[in-house]
Structures are given as C-alpha cells and as structure tokens.
Amino acid sequence: MNLTLKIWRQPSPDDPGKMVKYHVKDVSPDMSFLEMLDVLNEGLILAGDDPVAFDHDCREGICGMCGMVINGVPHGEQKATTTCQLHMRHFEDGAVVTIEPWRAAPFPVIKDLVVDRSSFDRIIQAGGFVSVPAGAAPDAHAVPVPKDDADDAFDAATCIGCGACVAACPNGSASLFTAAKITHLGSLPQGQPERASRAKAMVERMDLEGFGGCTNTGECTAVCPKGISLDAIARMNADFLRASR
Amino acid sequence: MTAIIERGAATAPVAQSEPPRRRPGFFGSSNGQKAVMAVTGAVLVLFLAGHMVGNLKTFAGAEAFNGYAAWLREVGYPLLPKRGLLTLVEVVLLAAIVLHIWSAVALARRARAARPVKYAARRKSQAGGYVVHVMRWGGLTVALFVAYHLLDLTFGVANPAGGAASPYQRMVEGFAPGRWYVTVFYAVAVVMVGLHLRHGLWSAFQTLGLARGRRGLQGAAGLLSAVLVLGFLSVPFAIMIGAVK
Numbered sequence: 001m002n003l004t005l006k007i008w009r010q011p012s013p014d015d016p017g018k019m020v021k022y023h024v025k026d027v028s029p030d031m032s033f034l035e036m037l038d039v040l041n042e043g044l045i046l047a048g049d050d051p052v053a054f055d056h057d058c059r060e061g062i063c064g065m066c067g068m069v070i071n072g073v074p075h076g077e078q079k080a081t082t083t084c085q086l087h088m089r090h091f092e093d094g095a096v097v098t099i100e101p102w103r104a105a106p107f108p109v110i111k112d113l114v115v116d117r118s119s120f121d122r123i124i125q126a127g128g129f130v131s132v133p134a135g136a137a138p139d140a141h142a143v144p145v146p147k148d149d150a151d152d153a154f155d156a157a158t159c160i161g162c163g164a165c166v167a168a169c170p171n172g173s174a175s176l177f178t179a180a181k182i183t184h185l186g187s188l189p190q191g192q193p194e195r196a197s198r199a200k201a202m203v204e205r206m207d208l209e210g211f212g213g214c215t216n217t218g219e220c221t222a223v224c225p226k227g228i229s230l231d232a233i234a235r236m237n238a239d240f241l242r243a244s245r
Numbered sequence: 246m247t248a249i250i251e252r253g254a255a256t257a258p259v260a261q262s263e264p265p266r267r268r269p270g271f272f273g274s275s276n277g278q279k280a281v282m283a284v285t286g287a288v289l290v291l292f293l294a295g296h297m298v299g300n301l302k303t304f305a306g307a308e309a310f311n312g313y314a315a316w317l318r319e320v321g322y323p324l325l326p327k328r329g330l331l332t333l334v335e336v337v338l339l340a341a342i343v344l345h346i347w348s349a350v351a352l353a354r355r356a357r358a359a360r361p362v363k364y365a366a367r368r369k370s371q372a373g374g375y376v377v378h379v380m381r382w383g384g385l386t387v388a389l390f391v392a393y394h395l396l397d398l399t400f401g402v403a404n405p406a407g408g409a410a411s412p413y414q415r416m417v418e419g420f421a422p423g424r425w426y427v428t429v430f431y432a433v434a435v436v437m438v439g440l441h442l443r444h445g446l447w448s449a450f451q452t453l454g455l456a457r458g459r460r461g462l463q464g465a466a467g468l469l470s471a472v473l474v475l476g477f478l479s480v481p482f483a484i485m486i487g488a489v490k
Contacts, residue, residue: 008365019365072366098366105359168368170377171352172359173275203276204269212359213275213352215380216448222371231457238454240276 001027001093005040007052008100010109017109019098029089033076034059034066036088053112061085061225064160067167068113069100074164074223082162082225102167106174106209117163119209120177126205127198128181130190149187156183158226165220165228171212176220178206179236180228186239199239275355276452282348283449285341290446292338293438297476303489304480307413314412342388349384376444383441390434397427420484428485432478439474443467 002025010017024040031039034056041051057065061082068083070076076086091097101109106119145153159180166174182199185191191198207213214233221230271277302313320330393403398415401408406418420428446466450456483489 006365069364069366069368072364072368073371077369077371100364100366103360103362103364105361168371170368170374171356173356203274207269207273207275207355210359211275212356213279214452215279215352215356215377216444216451217374217376218372219370219374230451234451234454234457236454237276237279237452238457240274241280241454244271244277 001029001088001091003027003036003091003094004096006096006098007112008109009052009112010101011050011111013108013110017112019100027088029087031088032059032084033070033086033088034084053110053114055114056084059084062160064162067102067162067164069098069102069167071098074102074167075162075225079222080225080227082160085225102163104163104166104172104211106172106211107163107166115163117161119211120161120163120174122209123174123178123202123205124181127194127201128185130185130188131194132190143189145188149189153184153187156180156187156228156232159184159224159228160226162225164223164225166211168219168223169212169214170217170219171215173214173220174206174209174211175214175233175236176224176228176230178202179232182236182239183232186235195239196243199236200243203236203240275352278348278351278355279452281344282352283452285345285348286445286449288337288341289345290442290449292334293442293473297473300480301476303413303416304483307411310413310416311411342391346384346388349381353381373444375440379437379440380444383437386437387434387441390437394431394434416480417484417490420481422485422487425485428481431481435474435477438477439470442470442473446470 002023005022005024006019007022008017009020022040022044024036024043027036027039034054037052037054044051054068055065057063059066061084064082066083067075070083070086075081075083076090078086078090099113101107101113102115102117104115107115107117110116157180159177161177163177165176166172169175182202185198186195216230216233218230221228272281299313299317302310317331318328322329396403397419398404398412401410401415404410404415404419405421405424406415410418420431443466446469447456447463450459450462450466456462480489
C-alpha cells in the first residue's frame with residue numbers, strides 16, 4: 001500500500017513546529033504503524049534527511065512508551081490498542097494519515113512526536129506508592145485480599161502510563177491516569193494507610209503540573225489501550241473528597 | 246567479585262519543580278471545583294423538579310394555579326414571615342447559580358491552559374463528544390434563557406399581560422397561539438436544559454464519587470431529563486394549541 005503522511009515536525013522544544021507531508025510506498029498491511037514509520041525513516045536517512053523521532057520500546061503493547069495522535073485519535077481508531085499494535089491493514093491504500101504528538105502543556109514536545117511525560121513521574125512521586133517495611137518478602141498469603149478488590153486493583157494496574165487519556169481529553173486532564181494509580185493502590189489492604197493522603201497529594205500534583213480538570217466526557221476511557229474505566233475516576237473523586245473533609 | 250554494570254537511567258531525569266508558595270486548597274483544586282459544580286447543580290435540579298411539578302397545576306385551572314402561586318408566598322406563615330421561605334429559596338438558588346458558573350469558568354480556563362497547541366486534525370470524538378459543547382455553550386444559552394424567562398413570567402416586563410396580571414393570566418397570554426414563536430423559543434431552550442442535565446446529572450454522581458459500578462445511572466439521568474423536558478413543555482404547548490385557555 002501507498003500512504004500520504006502529514007507528520008508534525010519540530011526539531012527541538014523551542015522551535016515552532018509544522019506539519020510536513022511525506023509519501024511512503026510499498027507498505028505491507030501486516031506492518032505495525034511503527035514499522036511503517038521505520039520504513040519512512042529508512043527512506044529519510046538514505047535521502048540524507050532527519051528521521052522522524054518517535055517514542056517506542058517493547059512494541060508489544062505493554063510498556064507505554066509509544067503513542068501518537070493518528071487522524072485525531074490517540075493510538076488511532078482501533079479500540080484498546082497501542083500504536084505499536086495498530087496494523088496497517090486498518091488503513092486504506094492511498095489514505096492520508098495525520099500524525100501528531102500528544103498535545104498538553106504538561107507534555108512539552110522534545111522532538112517531532114516525542115513528548116516529555118515526566119509530569120506523570122512527578123504525579124507518581126507525589127503519592128503513587130505504598131510505604132512498607134523493607135526486608136524479606138512477606139508470605140503471599142500473609143495479608144488476605146478479597147477477590148473483587150484484587151480484580152479492581154489489577155484492572156487499574158494495567159495502566160501503562162502512555163498518556164493517551166491526556167491527549168484525548170478535551171480538557172487535557174490526567175484524571176484517568178492519576179485515578180488508575182489511586183485505584184490500583186487504594187483497592188489493596190497494603191494501600192489503606194495512605195489512601196486519603198495519596199488521593200489528595202496526587203490530585204494536587206496533577207493540578208500543579210497544569211493538567212485540566214475532568215468533565216466526565218469519557219474520551220479518555222474510549223482511547224485507553226488498556227480500557228481503564230471511568231469507575232477509577234469516581235474512586236479518585238471519592239477518596240479526594242474523603243481526604244478533604 | 247562485584248560486577249558493575251554501566252547503564253543509563255531507566256527513565257528520564259525527574260526534575261522537581263518549585264513547590265507552590267501557597268497550597269491551592271480545596272476550592273483551588275480541580276476536584277474541589279468539580280465538587281462545587283456537582284453540589285450546586287444538584288440544588289438546581291431539585292429546584293427544577295419542584296418547578297416542573299408546580300407548573301402542572303396549570304391543568305387544574307386558573308384558581309388552582311393562582312392559589313399555588315399564592316401558597317408559595319405564604320408557606321409556613323405565621324411561623325415564618327410572608328415570603329420568608331420563598332426568599333430563602335431565591336437566595337440559595339442565586340448562590341447556586343453564581344457558584345455553578347464560577348466553577349465552570351474556573352475549569353474551562355484550566356482546560357484552555359492545559360492545551361496551548363491545538364490538534365491539526367479534527368479530533369474525532371470517541372465518546373459522546375457533543376457533551377462538551379452542550380455543557381459550556383449550552384450552559385451559557387441556558388443562562389440567557391433564564392434571564393428572559395424571569396423578565397417574561399416572573400416580572401412580567403416581557404409579557405403581554407404585564408406584571409400586575411395574575412400568574413395564570415401571564416402564562417396563558419404569554420404562550421397564546423398567536424405567540425407561537427415564544428413557545429418554540431422556550432422549547433429549544435428547555436431541550437437545551439435537558440441535554441445539559443443528561444450529562445450533568447450523571448456527572449454530578451461521578452464527581453461526588455457515587456457513580457462507581459452503577460451502570461444504570463447514565464440511563465436514569467437521561468430518563469429524568471426527558472421527564473423534566475416533557476413536563477416543562479406540556480404547559481406552553483397545551484396553551485399554544487388552545488387546549489388550556
């Protein structure tokens with residue numbers, strides 16, 4: 001297949017970027033979206049041009065590194081799929097594909113499609129942990145965890161922190177990410193002692209980083225490659241309110 | 246022997262930004278502002294429900310409707326002063342409206358700041374994308390409608406019967422068949438209120454952390470909104486087609 005790509009090119013954080021048009025030929029429908037960009041970059045390198053910078057690591061949908069807004073949808077229109085797991089068979093031959101980085105003030109562009117997501121790291125630092133005595137690992141059955149709680153925690157823990165929720169949110173809110181971490185830890189007995197302070201500290205940090213507020217549009221959960229539910233945000237809200245009493 | 250493995254940092258260095266000089270506090274946080282919006286919205290919905298049920302008195306005739314209007318002014322008398330409870334309700338409603346708008350503006354400004362660079366591709370909504378427009382611009386429309394509605398039926402300034410006429414008189418002359426355009430305008434505005442409530446009602450539960458795991462809540466919000474819209478519209482339409490004179 002042959003495609004026309006319109007890609008955001010920005011040489012460095014301070015440069016004003018622009019959309020640049022490329023043509024890429026002989027794309028196999030079995031390629032992933034990132035492999036298609038690899039083909040484009042090989043061509044660019046041979047021609048002496050600067051290849052398009054994009055984040056990627058595991059390329060099997062579990063690390064959370066990759067991500068770009070494809071035709072206006074983070075990770076593309078395929079549901080519950082990261083960009084690396086999106087295959088070219090979902091595109092038509094001759095299609096024009098627009099590719100942009102995540103857009104949010106707390107995600108400044110480093111280069112082209114690569115954004116700095118360390119604001120997420122700082123939200124985690126604010127409270128996304130449990131304080132436990134270090135030492136030998138406790139026996140697995142030392143603290144019983146009800147099955148439903150374990151399921152809630154696990155569902156939330158599947159968040160890979162890719163940032164698609166922020167990119168999709170009309171408010172640029174990081175609520176789904178923050179809520180997933182709060183739900184993951186707050187659902188487990190080990191997370192109870194810091195449950196209230198965690199919610200408060202992480203929400204405060206999220207605001208401080210410059211993310212927007214949640215207006216429950218549901219855009220985040222619709223694009224989330226892991227399908228994190230809005231229930232997580234309800235839990236974050238409940239924990240935050242309890243902490244504010 | 247100790248093997249030392251040289252490797253780079255696993256993640257980008259996490260820069261600690263300056264702590265804020267003043268903690269933002271509950272009302273300065275996005276979640277706090279959302280809670281204000283939810284609680285004030287709930288107050289306004291309760292008022293709307295009462296207002297709608299009261300309007301249906303129109304079908305019981307002029308005496309019943311005017312009697313109901315008079316009763317509103319003397320509820321609790323002589324324990325409470327005349328118009329005492331009504332004035333209290335008016336003050337609470339005004340405060341709710343002011344705080345509702347304040348939180349909406351605060352959250353909208355936060356959202357605008359969170360996305361300084363817009364997407365080039367038209368973002369395709371993956372959820373109910375219309376809600377964003379219905380909530381912000383719809384809210385503004387509703388505010389303008391409420392201003393006109395008060396001038397029309399409360400103060401009688403914009404009403405053909407005038408402020409001195411009885412409430413029933415104002416209602417019947419205001420929506421007289423010859424003034425069908427007023428009824429159409431009311432219909433558009435009330436449907437706007439209904440769409441606003443359809444998202445807002447569920448949203449309030451979500452924001453207050455009460456929506457978790459309650460799948461039926463969105464449907465219930467839609468149903469209640471529809472009941473309110475139909476109840477409100479039944480009166481002006483009945484007058485317009487001449488069923489109530």
